[in-house]
Amino acid sequence: MKVTVLTADERIVSLDVEPDELVENLKAILEVETQVPLAQQQLLFNGREIPNSSRLNAAGVGDNDLLMLVSARAASSPASAAPTDLGLNPDGSAINPIALIRHLRGDPNIMRQLQESNRELSQAISNDNVDLLQNILRQQHQQKLLMQQQRQREIDLMNADPFDVEAQKRIEEAIQQKNVDENWEAALEYNPEAFARVIMLYVDMEVNGFPLKAFVDSGAQSTIISKTCAERCGLLRLMDKRYRGIAKGVGQSEIVGRIHVAPLKIGKNFYPCSFTVLDQADLEFIFGLDMLRKHQCSIDLKDNVLRVGGGEISVPFLQENELPLHLHDDKRLEEPSSSGPSSSAVALHPPAPIHAPGGPVSSQDSNKRARTPQETQNDPKVQRLMELGFDRNTVVQALTLFNGNEELAASYLFGGF
Incomplete structure (x- = not known):
């Protein structure tokens, strides 16, 4: 059988012995292994000393049991006399x-x-x-x-x-x-x-001629620009305040409007892009799923590039030393605040905009009564739009927004406005 002996200096000795082995013989083996003289050895099992004349099985020692070896000077040792x-x-x-x-x-x-x-x-x-x-x-x-x-x-x-x-x-x-x-x-x-911090995906872009670091996020439903960034890019004058609402993710933030189209430069090419404007200071620009799909983008992590237009343009993702210091903040990147939407999971649910007299929506269907969400729930148009990949609530809100006009609602859902 096997026994494990733990010494006073925390060494572990594993031995193969017979079950009926004498304790004195085991101590002789331990003297060779530990250099502790047999006369100074005390062998303990369950806190009790085992005498030399006992056999291991008679003392209750079984297979894989643990013994403790402590060293004590023999009573006859001269050093213990004084x-x-x-x-x-x-x-x-x-x-x-x-x-x-x-x-x-x-x-x-x-x-x-x-x-x-x-x-x-x-x-x-x-x-x-x-x-x-x-x-x-x-x-x-x-x-x-x-x-x-x-x-x-x-x-x-x-x-x-x-x-x-x-x-x-x-x-x-x-x-x-x-x-x-x-x-x-x-x-x-x-x-x-796995213990290192992961740098989020950023690329260099230009919005209306102004360079910025764009956060590429396929988990964001819409492309987002902050109000301060839109003002810096000279786009605030184009913001449609009728598209106010709430952006919901891990938290939520106020949508102050929408910019329907603006030039976005990626690499050497220009692409039309629409933005949802948030009143949130800790984010600048998020290139979301709507524009990723519209411009046939793919995130290539093997080559560490963002491919746009089916691969006609490739822009590299930025390294950590190429990012400004405020984007190195671990809390903003990895622990989203409860007061604002998570940049990795922004779902936009804007309510029906305020219709100004003579506005584009009211002039298209001024003689029709506005359709309520309850009237739109079972509309076949809802099913057709849901087959395009949108959830029911978003489709109902889009149809309500455009008074049941399926084409306008589809254009809105695909970011055409």
Whole structure:
């Protein structure tokens, strides 16, 4: 059978022995493995010492059990007959710290080991700092006691009643934590990039002749420009305030209007683009799914480029050092605020706009009564527009907005307005 022996210096020794092996024979093997003389060995099982004349199975030791080996001076040893000034008090402090310092400083091998393994203790000895030495010894003694208590709890846990619910719960927690630690170590070795921050996809674009860093986001339903960015690009004068509403995502933000068409330069080509204008200061420009689909764009992560127009234009995604500092903010990129929409999942649900007298919508159907959402729910037009890939609520709102005109509603849904 196999037994595991835990030594006082925290070494683990695994041995194959016979079940009826004498404890004295096991100690002789341990003397070779640990360099601890047999006469100074105390072998403990479940906190009780096993006498040398006992056999392992008679003492209750079974396969895969854990034994503890502690070293104690034999009663007949001359060193135990007289006290020494180099000993330690029960609290871990030195009985005679000055004598201990002199003894340690006189052994260059010990000092060299202390400099490598315990620099703080080495400095206290070199500087003859008695108070610091005593404090360090007490702290190390307390840490050793805590580790011994933890090991004893682990031993008690392994030898607990298998039908004890609390013991099983602790075993389950220990196994789960071990699995988590192993998974973490495997990730560090085989997938270290998972712990790095991912830079979002930005490309250089020009809106109405003004350069900006566009955030490419296929999770955003519409292309978005902030009110301040639209003003900087000279487009605020074209904003249609009838298209006010609410942008909903992880949070929500106010839609202040819509710019129906403006020139967008990607690479060397110009493309017509429509924007939803948000009154939100922490975003500038999001190139959303509506324009990605309209201009047949594809996100090529292998070549790290955005392809536009079916591949006729390719623009590289920007590296981190090419982005302005405010776009490096981890909170804005990775922890969207509850007060504004998430840039990665913006869903626009604008209500029916305010119809100004003689406006384009009212002049097209001024003699017809406005259709309510309830009247539009079961309209065959809804089904036909939903087959194009839009959800029911968006289709109903578009039909309500244009008083049931299916062509205008479809043009609106595809970003034609």
